[in-house]
Amino acid sequence: MKLAPIWYSLLRRELLLAARRGADVVALLFFFMIAVSLFPLGIGADPALLRLIAPGVLWVAALLSTMLSLNRLFAGDYADGTLEQLLLSPQPLVLTVAIKTLAHWLVSGLPLVLLAPLLAVQFDLAGREIGVLTLSLLLGTPVLSLIGTIGAALTLGVRGAGVLVAVLVLPLYIPVLIFGAGAVVASAAGLSPQAGLSLLGALLALGVVFGPYAAALALRISLE
């Protein structure tokens, strides 16, 4: 069998499974919206203040939403034994992990990117900043999925995995948060957002190259 049909069928399987359990995705999106809406309620609805905190709030909410969706990455396949079959199958595990990460981003990262402009309007962001925010999320959320895959693989089947994955993964998310929110803040201050966006792109390139290898190693350790 050629390599191309394998990645295609793997990706199709992941997306089909996600589509059959659509409620999970919708719940995650609502979590994102609710978390973002809590901040004006807690801090106050002064438009100037909201404009100031919007990049950080949206980015932190995206971080937390991604983190909450991580347990779905491997848990289902682990519970019904599919994961062991995938490990035994002849194609490289790195490829399998990369496909699963891509599927995770398509299901829980991309919807956040598409929803973010709407929420940004609620925070009274200007058009240019909304564009920068969306672009930064588009570059940054795949990195969150890539790092998160490592955390999910390490904590597979461990008791208290939900809290543990947060403790492991959130510190590693900090650079993405800083560059992502920083690009929007720079743009709002009249500076070029290019530095932050370029650095996000660099993190994405690093993550694509090394993330799947580390996650595959972690998965082998968890399942041996």
Added chain:
Amino acid sequence: MSFLNINWYQYSSPQTFYPLAGRMIPWFAAVAAVLAAIGLYISFFVAPTDFQQGEAYRIIFVHVPAAWMSMIIYLVMAGWAGLGLAFNTRLSFMMAQALAPTGAMFTFLALATGSLWGKPMWGAWWVWDARLTSELILLFLYIGYMALQSAIEDTRRADRAGAVFALVGVVNIPIIYFSVKWWNTLHQGASVSLTKAPAMAATMLWGMLIMALAFWAYSIAVALMRVRCVIAEREREANWMNELRETE
């Protein structure tokens, strides 16, 4: 050259390392105690009062070496973790596990002394500047490593999963450091640098270096003590451990 003829690989087994560690502990502990006494004497009685910061600066004799140790220990820990993954040596993982609490302790000590110094100097216990923040994140990484290791029941898996996390953390530390640095910086530049002459009195520098050596010796002694405990716990079923228990 009898020193070179020793078969060092022999000590990669817990059985032979356990008594060796026991013999080394008193030496490192003694060195740590003597150097700490000298270092503290210099820092309290010999080093001059700083003309800008007054007496409050004296906390750097603990703060700076603790911050150095917090970073060095993470690197050493990740080094042991990498060795363990590469060569599948159980003792390497045990060393990594033994180092983590000491590293976390020094990270906390650096943060605590830093905030004690920051209150009179900056007027705030905590400032979100680059070095404080990245030191705090380093503490989170230590906590993550220890939490992951203690959450997994199977020791082989716990060792290896912890090692992967330590290595991922080591790759991320420079990224985190520079991201936080570009994000905001308030902390003064490094006082000691390898490339230019230090911007402080020689006695201050000596006090700090001696304290750093004392912390090194302390870390080694404590890590060896802890690794002995780890060996004793993991090898409690082994024959050699039972024989050792009978002879002692």
